Amino acid sequence: MSIKIVFPGELVAVSEEYMAGEGTYEEEGDIFAAQTGELRLDPRDKVARVKSCNPPVELNVGDIVLAIGEGIRPTMAVVKVEAVEGVERGITGETEGTIHISKISEGYTEDIKKELRLGDIIRARVIQVKPSLQLATNEPPLGVVRGLCTRCRLPLIKKGRSLYCEHCERSEPRNVATVYDALMSRGKG
Amino acid sequence: MVKKLKLIDSKGLRMDGRKPDELRPIKIEAGVLKRADGSAYLEWGKNKVMAGVYGPRECHPRHMQNPAKAIVRCRYNMVSFSVDDRKRPGPDRRSTEISKVAGEAFSSVVFGEQFPRTSIDVFIEILQADAGTRCAGITAASVALADAGIPMRDLVAACAFGKVQGKMVLDLDKEEDNYGEADVPLAIIPRTEEIVLLQMDGSLTTKELQQGLKTGIDACKQIYQIQKEALKRRYAVILEEEETTEGDA
DSSP: OOOOEEOTTOEEEETTTOEEOTTEEEETTEEEEOSSEEEEEETTTTEEEEEESSOOBOOOTTOEEEEEEEEEOSSEEEEEEEEETTOOSOBOSOOEEEEEGGGSSSSOOSOGGGTOOTTOEEEEEEEEOSSSOEEEOOSTTOEEEEOBOTTTOOBOEEETTEEEETTTTEEEOOOBOTTHHHHHHHOOO | OOOOOOOBOTTSOBTTSOOTTOOOOEEEEEOOOSSSSEEEEEEETTEEEEEEEEEEEEOSSGGGOBTTBOEEEEEEEEOTTSSSSOOOSSOOHHHHHHHHHHHHHHHTTBOGGGSTTEEEEEEEEEEEOSSOHHHHHHHHHHHHHHHTTOOBSSOOEEEEEEEETTEEEESOOHHHHHHSSEEEEEEEETTTTEEEEEOOEEOOOHHHHHHHHHHHHHHHHHHHHHHHHHHHHHHHHHHHHHHHHHHHO
């Protein structure tokens, strides 16, 4: 099947035949494209959609994201979501998320400060988008992917199950992601 | 005494050889900036314009957020070397006004309801100016908005018309703008012919304005085709990139 590319404002279907789906809008009985992209007319459900070639990035439940620790509270951590993993474009909408103490690590967490500190970059999964953004790091590949020393603020290296500062010669507890080193070498991302 | 500038010759042609209802050559390229979500570069006669779009992204300062929809913010800026005499950098009365009216033109086409509390930031940089820069800027920014994948009713196409030595002409250049009697920038939604921007510098009779609007709208439709061509080329490039990455994997 040949691909049909449509532009905003282009007539793609009529409302007698199709419903206006994503990337389209209806006006006076006609359906027009709202985005530049590929036209997809669903013959079974009778929905006209336009698949955008550069859609805005919206967070969905299940997405793996990279976030920075912004606040530590007794029962939750506040983080700022910076990017969806593997996507260069910035995020549309709410970027401030929270991680409840019960979702921060796989086991029981006594103290959040032993799992995550301010300025750390974490890899997390989105578990709720509305009404508020909730994240979780209770899986082995999730957790801190770049930790900073609380004393000298230099990046820490992974040593066993915790992180170690070569400058201060001391180690710090964290919920370290299994992919810590792999992501460290790539930087912030 | 300096001889009066002859803007229209005996054959009815203009200084650059154009007919009264002829546009200057326009060239648009979409997707020129790597870090912007959407971008476009436009050359319109001697005008050179770069437009970048960011967002929809979280709106700062927060008090500007609209809980019901995305806001469109626009900044029109002329770089210091865009005109003969150095333009003092920074916002001034003129560019603040153009930013406002251009932003309002885009607000009327963008579907902001899908992205509450966010802002869509449009930046228009005039690199080289030769009259009609606000129309050139709006035309470029509208391509950039479409390149950014922002849902909208239609592209916005803009063009100016005016009166020079008693004759109605389309798309004034710098001399015509400076020594002519009127300059009317116009931006429309091509499909419905709704007017989203109309300003006037100088004076016209009602009849002249109506005649000008007619040629202006036709010109905007021509520009609309050029905008679509630019997006088509952009899409072809994206498809190619996708194919090569899929081939690698």
